[in-house]
Amino acid sequence: xxxxxxxxxxxxxxxxxxxxxxxxxxxxxxxxxxxxxxxxxxxxxxxxxxxxxxxxxxxxxxxxxxxxxxxxxxxxxxxxxxxxxxxxxxxxxxxxxxxxxxxxxxxxxxxxxxxxxxxxxxxxxxxxxxxxxxxxxxxxxxxxxxx
Numbered sequence: 852x853x854x855x856x857x858x859x860x861x862x863x864x865x866x867x868x869x870x871x872x873x874x875x876x877x878x879x880x881x882x883x884x885x886x887x888x889x890x891x892x893x894x895x896x897x898x899x900x901x902x903x904x905x906x907x908x909x910x911x912x913x914x915x916x917x918x919x920x921x922x923x924x925x926x927x928x929x930x931x932x933x934x935x936x937x938x939x940x941x942x943x944x945x946x947x948x949x950x951x952x953x954x955x956x957x958x959x960x961x962x963x964x965x966x967x968x969x970x971x972x973x974x975x976x977x978x979x980x981x982x983x984x985x986x987x988x989x990x991x992x993x994x995x996x997x998x
Contacts, residue, residue: 854938855931857970858952858960864889865918867896871907872914874898885949887958888922894951894958896922926951931959935970938962 952960
């Protein structure tokens with residue numbers, strides 16, 4: 852399975868000059884915990900809800916501060932066409948919770964650990980579905996106790 856089949860697309864992106872208030876609004880509107888910072892198609896960073904809480908508002912910055920003041924400029928990426936196992940390895944190796952997904956140096960999505968959990972649960976459901984159905988159809992075993 853490819854990264855592109857599990858990632859969230861399109862990603863929520865903002866420009867580096869956007870205010871923290873606008874970023875918070877974008878996160879709330881799209882129900883995401885991170886936003887990619889992109890300008891002219893170039894990935895500059897990522898800002899997470901944790902960045903906002905600790906380095907932004909918790910660090911004494913107001914909601915009018917620019918997002919590039921709190922973003923993490925080091926963004927770990929993975930290619931959309933890569934096998935999902937590459938993403939698993941990248942998560943293990945780097946310890947991050949979100950990967951920006953690229954296609955020919957263009958940001959096309961975000962892959963979060965939560966996306967992998969959902970994929971695993973879906974696969975388990977696919978495996979267990981037929982098994983659960985057969986278990987439910989089987990009559991109960993006769994009781995060995997005489998009444």
